[in-house]
Amino acid sequence: MIDYELSPDIVATREQLHMLAEHAMRPIARDYDEREHEKPWDFINMTWQLSKNSGIGPGRENRDKTEPRPDAERNLRTCVAVEELSWGDAGLYLAMPGPGLGGAAVMAAGTPEQKERFLSRFKGEKAVWSAMAITEPGAGSDSAAIQTTAVRDGDHWVLNGTKIFCTSGLMAGDPSKSNGFIVVWATVDRSAGRAGIKSFIVNAGTPGMTIAKCEDKMGIRVSDTATLIFEDCRIPLDQILGSPEVPKTSEGFKGVMATFDATRPIVAASAIGVGRAALDFVREELKRQNIPIRYGTAVHKLTAIERDFMDMEANLQAARLLTWRAAWMMDRGQRNNLEASMAKAKAGLVVTQVTQKAVEILGPLGYSRELLLEKWMRDAKINDIFEGTQQINMMIIARRILGYSSKELS
Amino acid sequence: MINFELDQEQQLIRDTVVSFARDEIRPHAREADEKGLIPSALIQKGWELGLVQSIIPEEFGGFGNGHSAISGAVVAEELAYGDLSIAMHLLAPRLVTVPVLEFGSDALKRSVLPRFCGDRFEPASAAVMEPRMDFDALTPTTSLKRDGDDYTLNGEKCLVPLGNEARQFLVIAGLSNGTGASHPQAVLIDRETPGLTIGDRERNMGLKALATTRLVFDGCKVPREQLLGGGDGAIARLANLWRVAQSAMAVGVARAAFDYARDYAKDRRAFGQVIAQKQAIAFMLADMAMEVDAMRLLTWEAAWKLDRNEDATREAHLAKRYAAEMALKITDNALQVLGGHGYIRDHLVELFLRNARSFAMLEGFAIA
Ligand SMILES: Cc1cc2nc3c(=O)[nH]c(=O)nc-3n(C[C@H](O)[C@H](O)[C@H](O)COP(=O)(O)OP(=O)(O)OC[C@H]3O[C@@H](n4cnc5c(N)ncnc54)[C@H](O)[C@@H]3O)c2cc1C
Ligand SMILES: Cc1cc2nc3c(=O)[nH]c(=O)nc-3n(C[C@H](O)[C@H](O)[C@H](O)COP(=O)(O)OP(=O)(O)OC[C@H]3O[C@@H](n4cnc5c(N)ncnc54)[C@H](O)[C@@H]3O)c2cc1C
Numbered sequence: 001m002i003d004y005e006l007s008p009d010i011v012a013t014r015e016q017l018h019m020l021a022e023h024a025m026r027p028i029a030r031d032y033d034e035r036e037h038e039k040p041w042d043f044i045n046m047t048w049q050l051s052k053n054s055g056i057g058p059g060r061e062n063r064d065k066t067e068p069r070p071d072a073e074r075n076l077r078t079c080v081a082v083e084e085l086s087w088g089d090a091g092l093y094l095a096m097p098g099p100g101l102g103g104a105a106v107m108a109a110g111t112p113e114q115k116e117r118f119l120s121r122f123k124g125e126k127a128v129w130s131a132m133a134i135t136e137p138g139a140g141s142d143s144a145a146i147q148t149t150a151v152r153d154g155d156h157w158v159l160n161g162t163k164i165f166c167t168s169g170l171m172a173g174d175p176s177k178s179n180g181f182i183v184v185w186a187t188v189d190r191s192a193g194r195a196g197i198k199s200f201i202v203n204a205g206t207p208g209m210t211i212a213k214c215e216d217k218m219g220i221r222v223s224d225t226a227t228l229i230f231e232d233c234r235i236p237l238d239q240i241l242g243s244p245e246v247p248k249t250s251e252g253f254k255g256v257m258a259t260f261d262a263t264r265p266i267v268a269a270s271a272i273g274v275g276r277a278a279l280d281f282v283r284e285e286l287k288r289q290n291i292p293i294r295y296g297t298a299v300h301k302l303t304a305i306e307r308d309f310m311d312m313e314a315n316l317q318a319a320r321l322l323t324w325r326a327a328w329m330m331d332r333g334q335r336n337n338l339e340a341s342m343a344k345a346k347a348g349l350v351v352t353q354v355t356q357k358a359v360e361i362l363g364p365l366g367y368s369r370e371l372l373l374e375k376w377m378r379d380a381k382i383n384d385i386f387e388g389t390q391q392i393n394m395m396i397i398a399r400r401i402l403g404y405s406s407k408e409l410s
Numbered sequence: 411m412i413n414f415e416l417d418q419e420q421q422l423i424r425d426t427v428v429s430f431a432r433d434e435i436r437p438h439a440r441e442a443d444e445k446g447l448i449p450s451a452l453i454q455k456g457w458e459l460g461l462v463q464s465i466i467p468e469e470f471g472g473f474g475n476g477h478s479a480i481s482g483a484v485v486a487e488e489l490a491y492g493d494l495s496i497a498m499h500l501l502a503p504r505l506v507t508v509p510v511l512e513f514g515s516d517a518l519k520r521s522v523l524p525r526f527c528g529d530r531f532e533p534a535s536a537a538v539m540e541p542r543m544d545f546d547a548l549t550p551t552t553s554l555k556r557d558g559d560d561y562t563l564n565g566e567k568c569l570v571p572l573g574n575e576a577r578q579f580l581v582i583a584g585l586s587n588g589t590g591a592s593h594p595q596a597v598l599i600d601r602e603t604p605g606l607t608i609g610d611r612e613r614n615m616g617l618k619a620l621a622t623t624r625l626v627f628d629g630c631k632v633p634r635e636q637l638l639g640g641g642d643g644a645i646a647r648l649a650n651l652w653r654v655a656q657s658a659m660a661v662g663v664a665r666a667a668f669d670y671a672r673d674y675a676k677d678r679r680a681f682g683q684v685i686a687q688k689q690a691i692a693f694m695l696a697d698m699a700m701e702v703d704a705m706r707l708l709t710w711e712a713a714w715k716l717d718r719n720e721d722a723t724r725e726a727h728l729a730k731r732y733a734a735e736m737a738l739k740i741t742d743n744a745l746q747v748l749g750g751h752g753y754i755r756d757h758l759v760e761l762f763l764r765n766a767r768s769f770a771m772l773e774g775f776a777i778a
Contacts, residue, residue, distance in 0.1 A: 003714070295724040321704070397699060
């Protein structure tokens with residue numbers, strides 16, 4: 001039965017997080033954007049306590065599994081929560097401690113023992129991060145082309161290679177920041193192609209792993225984006241995720257890729273939060289100037305501003321509904337590979353356009369660093385790039401609707 | 411609690427309409443467009459699906475299944491997937507039955523609704539649009555003036571579906587309140603009303619199988635009982651129901667174009683490969699699939715609000731705008747995928763494009 005109303009429980013989560021977004025994130029957003037590599041420790045510690053006590057926050061999805069009553073709307077709730085936090089500030093949201101992408105991978109592919117060992121850290125007193133390192137200088141979208149190797153040596157795996165653009169790589173990998181871990185993709189057998197790609201859990205401070213630098217970026221500056229160098233980095237055998245066997249087919253790789261079906265709607269939700277921040281701002285500004293948005297009015301009577309605003313609003317809502325649908329399917333245990341990519345592709349593009357249009361509509365106010373609008377435009381763009389670029393998500397959609405393999409369409 | 415799945419009854423309705431659209435409507439789409447004529451046997455078969463009768467309460471002879479904007483949207487999408495003109499023809503009677511059901515007096519319901527529960531297709535229609543560039547459904551220039559106990563109707567309407575045969579018309583006119591201002595009011599008039607002239611069949615770029623005409627009202631007398639109730643809210647709600655139905659039809663047409671182009675692209679070879687394997691084509695198709703879903707999700711949201719009796723003006727307006735624009739973009743891209751062949755009338759995509767072009771213009775014209 002069709003229903004577009006969020007359950008009261010999710011609405012309550014949203015309202016709580018809205019307070020946090022408005023009163024704890026917005027006031028410091030500009031500051032941490034300007035002071036790029038400084039960490040908002042007060043905010044971090046406060047949200048860590050909050051999320052531990054109330055169970056709200058972006059990390060909740062990975063904790064719930066160990067709770068007695070699983071949340072039937074876990075993925076949807078996460079999307080609503082992440083939209084709200086990103087409405088506050090997308091950079092601060094990304095910088096928040098918690099299981100993040102690394103935790104999601106452990107959740108999806110880890111053994112019960114691994115889940116217990118690594119995910120229990122997120123229940124501790126001190127903030128903990130995890131990260132996911134796939135991208136390399138020579139392999140971005142084409143993640144199957146990674147060169148980092150993992151070689152078995154007695155009861156250890158030995159990692160060698162360079163990872164770039166690792167979100168929260170610093171916070172998860174530097175033991176002075178947290179007792180975190182990084183899930184690293186490496187190949188155990190280059191000749192096996194995709195099938196040879198495995199992921200490994202590397203603890204913060206493991207000898208042989210160096211955090212070489214953190215990037216200077218256009219937006220989401222408070223979130224660190226680290227380069228990690230692995231030189232004979234030795235990790236215990238039991239820190240491989242899933243089976244060490246190299247299967248004849250690329251099923252294993254598909255398994256790793258399936259993590260994206262869960263995380264793409266979350267990225268889309270974050271994107272929508274930024275877009276909504278911009279749209280809300282424009283709406284308020286128009287109201288202040290007594291410029292109405294006349295829904296239901298004949299098209300030729302609408303002003304250019306009204307048309308722009310309506311298009312922004314409809315597109316953003318379309319992206320939100322695609323996102324909620326992808327999350328809802330996941331909650332029902334349905335395969336959502338196609339829908340997750342639709343959500344991500346649409347949301348990434350829409351918020352890029354919506355925030356750019358908002359800057360345009362607001363004129364000099366939009367361009368000024370006195371306000372946050374220009375920042376939202378800078379922050380928004382990343383959503384069209386990470387977790388699969390616009391093009392990569394369109395390709396996934398295309399393969400699914402056409403019934404093509406990655407060989408037939410690349 | 412969020413749920414994007416139709417209930418069982420809605421799925422059942424959809425399944426019925428899906429096969430009718432595929433097996434009965436689609437095979438007639440091209441010829442109906444060329445000849446400007448829908449075979450009466452097809453219309454009669456469509457009538458027998460019970461899409462009009464089903465929502466009328468049993469006391470008036472209907473099936474009493476009730477009226478829901480979501481079910482209406484599902485039906486409209488699937489019929490329009492078959493063919494837009496034929497869909498509009500089959501659903502035209504609902505332009506009278508739904509407003510009467512929602513806003514008619516008991517007497518009006520008793521006199522009007524039983525006619526729509528017979529064995530034969532009962533042609534009826536609505537006259538909303540006017541032949542002016544600056545037409546606005548909420549401020550029509552067609553006027554309704556108090557005349558003793560009754561009213562007089564003057565003005566001109568265009569794009570009235572089934573104008574050639576409808577026995578009753580729902581007309582939206584501006585009712586003056588004596589102070590010079592007017593507000594929109596729905597009235598029901600019979601075809602035989604003196605002073606009503608029915609114009610020739612209109613000739614349009616698309617929707618060629620749908621017979622539309624102008625209507626001219628020259629001092630038509632309208633008895634008081636023929637006015638619908640509900641106040642200003644009634645017209646707003648009707649307009650929103652129509653917007654939702656139009657959006658749903660836009661989804662149907664867009665989806666038809668997408669399916670057609672996808673199948674063609676998987677078959678057509680160029681430069682040693684099927685063209686679906688070229689990203690330029692594959693990405694267009696991916697975008698179509700994504701936007702079809704987006705259009706539908708927005709449409710259903712507005713419908714859901716209407717079914718809860720909430721004001722859905724914002725949602726319906728945005729859904730309609732979005733759907734109209736996307737239907738045009740998608741049908742245009744579909745034609746592009748077929749290249750030169752898409753421009754030739756052997757293929758249906760050019761018909762989809764001509765039909766899709768109507769949505770942006772159609773305000774207040776459609777099916778509830
Ligand atoms: C701030 C930030 C945070 C990030 N966080 C992480 C992280 O935590 N972990 C991680 O592993 N990675 C992370 N990334 C990396 C990110 O996932 C990659 O940047 C992204 O996947 C694109 O890879 P690339 O930059 O190498 O671009 P490329 O793959 O070189 O792509 C360049 C362009 O070519 C297009 N393209 C590529 N292949 C195709 C194709 N087959 N068809 C059509 N077009 C194609 C792309 O869409 C793009 O427009 C992050 C990146 C940034 C900027
Ligand atoms: C009214 C009309 C008049 C015409 N007059 C003439 C004439 O006088 N003389 C004459 O010789 N021809 C004529 N043509 C033919 C016209 O030039 C072709 O229709 C046109 O070149 C496209 O070829 P096609 O229709 O076979 O499409 P296809 O080549 O089958 O293309 C189908 C689709 O695939 C796309 N596509 C094809 N290859 C690629 C690729 N490698 N990468 C990405 N996309 C690709 C195309 O852009 C198109 O969107 C006419 C066509 C029409 C409709």
